[in-house]
Amino acid sequence: MRNLLLYLLLLSLPAAAQVYTYIDAEGNRVFTDQPRQSNAERIELTPSNNMPSLPAAAPPAPVATTARQPTYQVLRILFPEPDTTIRDSAGNLIVTASSEPALQSGHSFRLLLDGQATGETGRSPVFPLENIDRGTHQLAVEIVDAQGRTLERTPSQPLHMLRISLAQKRMVRPCKKTDYGVRPECPLKDKPPEKRDIPFIPFI
Structure with a gap:
């Protein structure tokens, strides 16, 4: 049983490794990578059936970003x-x-x-x-x-x-006779009627 386990382990060695076997003085089969005994025989190992590793995936291409809007300082x-x-x-x-x-x-x-x-x-x-x-x-x-x-x-x-009202403006600066129709706060419609002089008629 021990020899079987050793043989399975040897099968997992790389193909480039050299493996030898011989019978020791007690009649046991020994596997080694050094031909120390004159009766050691070289074992030809079958190539490993390991699958080759896949190449590393290429990094994703950078996502294009939209141009940043111009800013105002x-x-x-x-x-x-x-x-x-x-x-x-x-x-x-x-x-x-x-x-x-x-x-x-x-x-x-x-x-x-x-x-x-x-x-x-x-x-x-x-x-x-x-x-x-x-x-x-x-x-x-x-x-x-x-x-x-x-x-x-x-x-x-x-x-x-x-906003100063027209009435407030007239209070600050009263309208004169010549201001009516000239200053906005002195419209013609607000111009007071002029007093007419009544001629004196003597009684006879």
Whole structure:
């Protein structure tokens, strides 16, 4: 039994190894890789039937990534400055912005007033606004792509619109006879009628 196990182990040796066998003094068969005995015989081993190892799989090709959208280092509102109070009886205002670098091809400026897009979205960073309600508002400017997606946006900043009524203006600067029809707060319809001098007719 021991000899059988030894023989099986020898079969697992590489084909290049030399194996010899002989009978020792006690009559046992011995297997060895050294021909130490004169009566040792060389054994021809059958080639191994091990399957060749498969070549290592090639690493997957890198997935192509889409080009990163160009970025803007600076986007700011030039006018008005944050927390500015605008005094205009008509509620008119011109908002201007700038970006660094300059606006990329296919991009546009968009103005937000109280979170809603207002004015005309386009290449111009100048937004004329009219008839803004009196009170505090929030301004922000965005840069959008051709699909209207926001690429950059300024922080919202407060704006205070102070609209003086015509009555308040007349109180500060009363209308004179020559102001009617000239100053907006002095319309012709409010011009008081002129007093006519009645000639004196003596009684006879």
